[in-house]
Amino acid sequence: MSKLFEPAQFGELQLKNRVVMAPMTRSRSTDQAVPTPEMVDYYAQRAGAGLIVAEGTSPSANGMGYCRTPGIYNAEQIAAWRQVTDAVHAKGGTIVLQLMHCGRVATHHNKPAGTETVGPSAIKANVELFTDAVGMAPTDEPRELSTSEVYEVIEEYRQAALNAREAGFDGVELHGTSGYLPMQFMSETANQRTDEFGGSVENRVRFPLLVLKAMSEAIGSGRVGFRFCPGNKFNDVYDSQPAETLQALLDGIADLDLAYLHIMKAHTRKVDAFKTARENFKGALIINDGFELDTATQAVDEGAADAVSFARHFIANPNLVERFVSGRELAEFNRDTLYSPGPRGYIDYPA
Numbered sequence: 236m237s238k239l240f241e242p243a244q245f246g247e248l249q250l251k252n253r254v255v256m257a258p259m260t261r262s263r264s265t266d267q268a269v270p271t272p273e274m275v276d277y278y279a280q281r282a283g284a285g286l287i288v289a290e291g292t293s294p295s296a297n298g299m300g301y302c303r304t305p306g307i308y309n310a311e312q313i314a315a316w317r318q319v320t321d322a323v324h325a326k327g328g329t330i331v332l333q334l335m336h337c338g339r340v341a342t343h344h345n346k347p348a349g350t351e352t353v354g355p356s357a358i359k360a361n362v363e364l365f366t367d368a369v370g371m372a373p374t375d376e377p378r379e380l381s382t383s384e385v386y387e388v389i390e391e392y393r394q395a396a397l398n399a400r401e402a403g404f405d406g407v408e409l410h411g412t413s414g415y416l417p418m419q420f421m422s423e424t425a426n427q428r429t430d431e432f433g434g435s436v437e438n439r440v441r442f443p444l445l446v447l448k449a450m451s452e453a454i455g456s457g458r459v460g461f462r463f464c465p466g467n468k469f470n471d472v473y474d475s476q477p478a479e480t481l482q483a484l485l486d487g488i489a490d491l492d493l494a495y496l497h498i499m500k501a502h503t504r505k506v507d508a509f510k511t512a513r514e515n516f517k518g519a520l521i522i523n524d525g526f527e528l529d530t531a532t533q534a535v536d537e538g539a540a541d542a543v544s545f546a547r548h549f550i551a552n553p554n555l556v557e558r559f560v561s562g563r564e565l566a567e568f569n570r571d572t573l574y575s576p577g578p579r580g581y582i583d584y585p586a
Contacts, residue, residue, distance in 0.1 A: 238536050239252065246518070254542070255545070262575070273578055275318045276578075279325070284328065293308065307334070339359065355425060412464040443484070456494070461497065478511070523546070552565050
């Protein structure tokens with residue numbers, strides 16, 4: 236049998252197989268960013284994964300950006316997430332929480348009262364977001380964080396990691412791609428700062444590296460992962476030097492002993508993300524983006540990665556690992572219900 240189905244130890248995380256459930260926004264939280272009972276069922280149904288990376292979750296109220304996405308910054312959210320982790324652990328699963336600060340990718344229609352939209356610079360993202368209130372809406376112009384406020388946001392991530400452990404998560408993953416706050420700092424277009432967090436590649440990667448260090452100090456580096464996609468332009472970010480950015484990140488995390496690095500296929504021909512990560516990262520490597528059973532099996536068996544993460548296949552196949560092992564045909568997901576509220580297209584896919 237393929238190594239894909241063998242157990243593994245990633246830092247302090249114990250995986251019963253190397254089939255990872257990728258983080259996916261599904262918009263099923265309450266309008267107060269509290270996880271719902273449906274989310275308990277959703278994750279428990281998929282506890283057969285070697286590792287579940289739960290959906291992008293805000294470390295602070297200011298970090299909210301989308302409608303019906305969860306937070307991990309207050310007691311009610313922590314208690315609700317505890318029901319999720321208890322259900323996953325009861326089925327023998329391992330689950331970490333992806334921390335996602337949206338930064339400038341936000342609209343006030345989706346944010347709690349009294350919060351603001353912040354970013355590395357006062358430059359608006361040229362995108363629209365769905366809201367329950369008015370439908371599609373433009374993003375708000377962010378207020379530029381002062382240098383001292385950047386360090387306060389880093390502290391928010393540290394506390395969020397502690398909150399995640401209190402909620403029963405086995406660890407956390409920093410969302411460092413898709414145009415959210417860490418990648419905004421790494422972007423030449425979103426970041427026009429002149430302090431220690433702007434300008435050179437080394438300065439622009441400083442923010443995510445300090446976040447990873449803070450979270451590692453808080454809960455142990457063996458419970459911290461990092462997700463990144465070189466050259467990703469999603470949500471109006473741009474990096475003309477993706478290879479240099481990736482290398483600076485890899486150099487920066489070399490001594491952190493992270494549980495894993497979660498790399499997506501580069502959205503540019505300027506760098507081979509998988510090859511560069513494998514050659515420069517000494518820890519466990521999870522790769523992602525469009526894999527099927529045959530290509531995932533080949534990647535793990537040949538040593539190109541230690542695990543492979545799947546997104547869309549886990550939506551319609553709660554028992555994905557069982558289907559892989561038995562060779563059963565995979566079900567197709569309903570695209571129309573990806574982000575709609577309620578159980579339909581969420582917890583009603585048959586196992």
